Amino acid sequence: MKMKISNVIKKTILIALIAAGVTFAGDYVVIVNPSNGLSSLSKGELKRVFTGKMKQVDGKKAVPINFAYDNATAQAFIPEVTGKDVNKYKKYWVEQMIKGKGTAPMIKANSAAIKALVSQIPGAVGYVPAADVDATVKKIDIN
Amino acid sequence: MKNMWKVGIAVLLVLLITSGAWAQEDKFKVYGFMDVNYIKYTILKDESFVRQFGSKDHSFSLGNVNAYFDFKPGDNVRGLVELGFNDGAYNHSGSNGTKFVTLYNGVDLQTAIAGLQAQAAGLRTQAAAATAGAATFAGFGLTDSAAYYTGLAAQANAGADQYDGAAVGLAAGAAGLSDSEAKDTRRTGGVTIERAWLELYLNDHFTLRSGKFITPAGIWNVDHGSPIITTIGQPNQTDFFPIFPIAQTGVMVYGAHWVGDHELGYTGYISTGREDEPGSEIGAIEKVTDFAVGGHVSFKNEEIIDKLEIGASGYGGTLRDKYMEMEITVDFADPNKVAIMHNDVVQYEGREIALGADLKVSHMNINLQSELNYRAVTNEFGGPGTEAFDGKETTYLAYYALVSYDLRLTDNISLTPYAFYEHIGWEDPENQPYSTLASYPLIAWDQYMFGLNFGLFSNLHWKVEYVYGTIDEQDPAITANNYSGDDLTFARFQTQLTMAF
Numbered sequence: 001m002k003m004k005i006s007n008v009i010k011k012t013i014l015i016a017l018i019a020a021g022v023t024f025a026g027d028y029v030v031i032v033n034p035s036n037g038l039s040s041l042s043k044g045e046l047k048r049v050f051t052g053k054m055k056q057v058d059g060k061k062a063v064p065i066n067f068a069y070d071n072a073t074a075q076a077f078i079p080e081v082t083g084k085d086v087n088k089y090k091k092y093w094v095e096q097m098i099k100g101k102g103t104a105p106m107i108k109a110n111s112a113a114i115k116a117l118v119s120q121i122p123g124a125v126g127y128v129p130a131a132d133v134d135a136t137v138k139k140i141d142i143n
Numbered sequence: 144m145k146n147m148w149k150v151g152i153a154v155l156l157v158l159l160i161t162s163g164a165w166a167q168e169d170k171f172k173v174y175g176f177m178d179v180n181y182i183k184y185t186i187l188k189d190e191s192f193v194r195q196f197g198s199k200d201h202s203f204s205l206g207n208v209n210a211y212f213d214f215k216p217g218d219n220v221r222g223l224v225e226l227g228f229n230d231g232a233y234n235h236s237g238s239n240g241t242k243f244v245t246l247y248n249g250v251d252l253q254t255a256i257a258g259l260q261a262q263a264a265g266l267r268t269q270a271a272a273a274t275a276g277a278a279t280f281a282g283f284g285l286t287d288s289a290a291y292y293t294g295l296a297a298q299a300n301a302g303a304d305q306y307d308g309a310a311v312g313l314a315a316g317a318a319g320l321s322d323s324e325a326k327d328t329r330r331t332g333g334v335t336i337e338r339a340w341l342e343l344y345l346n347d348h349f350t351l352r353s354g355k356f357i358t359p360a361g362i363w364n365v366d367h368g369s370p371i372i373t374t375i376g377q378p379n380q381t382d383f384f385p386i387f388p389i390a391q392t393g394v395m396v397y398g399a400h401w402v403g404d405h406e407l408g409y410t411g412y413i414s415t416g417r418e419d420e421p422g423s424e425i426g427a428i429e430k431v432t433d434f435a436v437g438g439h440v441s442f443k444n445e446e447i448i449d450k451l452e453i454g455a456s457g458y459g460g461t462l463r464d465k466y467m468e469m470e471i472t473v474d475f476a477d478p479n480k481v482a483i484m485h486n487d488v489v490q491y492e493g494r495e496i497a498l499g500a501d502l503k504v505s506h507m508n509i510n511l512q513s514e515l516n517y518r519a520v521t522n523e524f525g526g527p528g529t530e531a532f533d534g535k536e537t538t539y540l541a542y543y544a545l546v547s548y549d550l551r552l553t554d555n556i557s558l559t560p561y562a563f564y565e566h567i568g569w570e571d572p573e574n575q576p577y578s579t580l581a582s583y584p585l586i587a588w589d590q591y592m593f594g595l596n597f598g599l600f601s602n603l604h605w606k607v608e609y610v611y612g613t614i615d616e617q618d619p620a621i622t623a624n625n626y627s628g629d630d631l632t633f634a635r636f637q638t639q640l641t642m643a644f
Contacts, residue, residue: 094643
């Protein structure tokens with residue numbers, strides 16, 4: 001009996017972990033709050049959001065949200081969108097901070113945390129693996 | 144079924160643990176940077192002019208500790224205060240941790256200040272001052288020291304109409320000065336408000352900012368923090384002889400516009416002007432024309448090459464220095480009858496303009512940064528006895544170039560060797576007799592820097608640098624001096640550990 005309980009719990013935990021935190025390298029979509037009227041952003045606009053130069057999206061304060069920098073999704077998104085590798089991107093934000101131009105975007109460890117924030121903040125912009133998109137967020141296209 | 148509640152708890156626990164804190168963006172943040180410096184001069188003669196800027200001792204000291212207080216009470220409103228604690232020679236940033244000795248009329252500065260403060264202790268003359276008659280005092284206050292009144296009476300009896308209280312105070316102080324007091328090192332550091340402003344964001348093209356701000360001129364003045372500056376030392380044209388004001392208090396507007404991938408940025412401001420040199424009167428506006436105006440425009444692109452930034456800066460403002468004079472009349476017949484009148488006395492008035500161009504280029508890990516700056520100061524009033532210089536101009540021309548190469552050794556460690564050269568020169572400094580430069584027997588300053596910058600984890604840097612400088616002396620026909628050769632050179636080795644937090 002004890003063995004059966006243990007196996008059930010173990011399997012459940014494993015499934016929950018997979019649902020909460022798995023990401024896949026190179027495969028991401030950009031998500032925004034469901035109330036956001038945008039259906040797309042240009043790559044240049046997306047770059048400006050994640051470098052702090054575009055402070056509004058759809059008339060709302062833009063709140064970019066990054067994956068943890070050591071996450072494969074971040075390591076695919078950041079160079080492709082900002083044109084800087086992750087180390088240069090971190091250095092860029094240190095420079096912006098010292099110049100008084102702001103601090104780096106929020107960082108979250110997994111898709112669930114990012115989606116939770118995006119669904120709460122009207123101007124939030126994040127990115128998650130395509131498989132992790134659900135009804136709590138809205139996917140937009142990148143031109 | 145019996146196990147389902149356990150399954151449910153397990154799922155809930157896992158989701159709670161992995162989801163982390165679902166916080167909104169923080170409305171208040173504190174961050175900053177700090178650096179620690181070691182310096183050793185390898186060329187610094189005791190007889191040289193530059194001796195006053197350095198110590199021959201090994202110097203290991205805390206340089207900058209700057210804290211930023213960043214507050215966002217609403218989506219479109221932001222406030223930022225940057226406080227700087229500096230233990231070294233330069234308040235602005237890039238401290239080299241130097242402590243140096245300043246002697247003022249043969250008396251160390253602390254003793255001289257104490258003497259002046261003693262004079263400001265009271266406002267009413269003592270009975271002994273009845274012998275002074277009527278006299279005008281520069282500065283505030285009177286004291287009851289015998290030496291003070293001896294000097295006071297002597298000048299009044301000699302028919303002088305202005306009494307230089309500082310001279311007597313310093314003389315009295317010097318008489319009792321010990322060797323250790325005379326050698327006391329003098330830090331020019333302390334706690335400073337580097338900037339403090341509030342801003343209102345309307346859109347990406349227009350943000351309104353009010354308060355004290357770092358002057359948006361060139362590259363180096365804006366960068367200003369040791370973790371993001373490649374070198375340890377700063378260009379003299381942004382620090383020791385600032386072409387543009389380092390910071391100003393006023394109102395600024397700024398924004399940017401994008402045409403494809405090209406970013407066109409602008410900044411414009413109106414302010415109370417320069418606050419960082421003699422002739423600057425902080426915060427005082429006597430006439431509308433005293434307001435300073437300036438701005439910066441830039442073009443940025445990261446598609447043509449890795450990075451291309453071109454900019455131009457301009458500034459125009461008034462310089463004025465004045466003090467409040469207290470005129471005291473003591474009735475000889477009845478010393479208790481004292482009449483006091485306050486007058487504003489302008490010691491210096493001038494106008495200045497500054498223009499600059501800046502360039503920043505990066506490609507294939509090679510970086511080039513350069514600025515060219517020009518400043519012209521016109522003397523409009525230099526004080527009594529300097530009328531010959533009214534309307535005359537002093538000009539400054541300065542430029543620098545910094546070349547570096549980024550090597551990534553590992554994911555978290557980089558190495559950036561660099562070389563830097565700067566020239567700053569000025570013409571006709573004697574036309575501003577109130578300026579400190581007028582008394583310097585110099586007309587130009589060149590410095591070279593070579594070093595290595597080790598980057599660790601993007602916010603921690605260790606720099607090792609060698610600086611060599613030469614100074615050109617002014618025509619001896621204008622300023623008599625005996626400087627030659629090594630009197631006009633200096634060299635130092637320095638290293639710095641800096642971190643952003």
